[in-house]
Amino acid sequence: DADVTQTPRNRITKTGKRIMLECSQTKGHDRMYWYRQDPGLGLRLIYYSFDVKDINKGEISDGYSVSRQAQAKFSLSLESAIPNQTALYFCATSEARSQDFQETQYFGPGTRLLVL
Amino acid sequence: RKEVEQDPGPFNVPEGATVAFNCTYSNSASQSFFWYRQDCRKEPKLLMSVYSSGNEDGRFTAQLNRASQYISLLIRDSKLSDSATYLCVVSLAGYALNFGKGTSLLVTP
Numbered sequence: 001d002a003d004v005t006q007t008p009r010n011r012i013t014k015t016g017k018r019i020m021l022e023c024s025q026t027k028g029h030d031r032m033y034w035y036r037q038d039p040g041l042g043l044r045l046i047y048y049s050f051d052v053k054d055i056n057k058g059e060i061s062d063g064y065s066v067s068r069q070a071q072a073k074f075s076l077s078l079e080s081a082i083p084n085q086t087a088l089y090f091c092a093t094s095e096a097r098s099q100d101f102q103e104t105q106y107f108g109p110g111t112r113l114l115v116l
Numbered sequence: 117r118k119e120v121e122q123d124p125g126p127f128n129v130p131e132g133a134t135v136a137f138n139c140t141y142s143n144s145a146s147q148s149f150f151w152y153r154q155d156c157r158k159e160p161k162l163l164m165s166v167y168s169s170g171n172e173d174g175r176f177t178a179q180l181n182r183a184s185q186y187i188s189l190l191i192r193d194s195k196l197s198d199s200a201t202y203l204c205v206v207s208l209a210g211y212a213l214n215f216g217k218g219t220s221l222l223v224t225p
Binding site: 107109110 | 148158161162203207215216217218
């Protein structure tokens, strides 16, 4: 079984709809992240969480919200989807390494979202 | 100015060739450096971390030049399976990763 899973894998929705993307991990990592990837723009950080009680905005948090329901679960919500939120969304996890800062991030398989 | 800049390519090389990718970063306080690989429509996966002294993993060699704020990846004896997008990644404190847009490599028979 995959260590980082995302549901759904593909989603088509309409402008104005609320949708939730879910991420679960079995790696036991404290840190979790949500990114979006757009052609020509690379990966951009939306939100990140260092533990269940810690949520931080990333580079492009407007229009998104998150919930860290448990160490293993981190959900991303689009309260009112708009077409420019059409993108590939990745969840990632990492384990804190204060000794050398060489944290590897492990990505889920991604969710393809199309907002019409 | 984007924090991490890469030549998008594509780099088209024959099997067996040696190819090098370069990357520059803007924040001199950056502490962690990585190369990730991303196959088409798949998630990014860590290829290798980049250490100050340079490091090698099989056919792959990574170099870091802090003075010039420059990272490189060298692939020797290219294989068809090396075809992918290579992402240069830089971090200030090990967690908030800044991704380059990626360099596309196509290895041809």
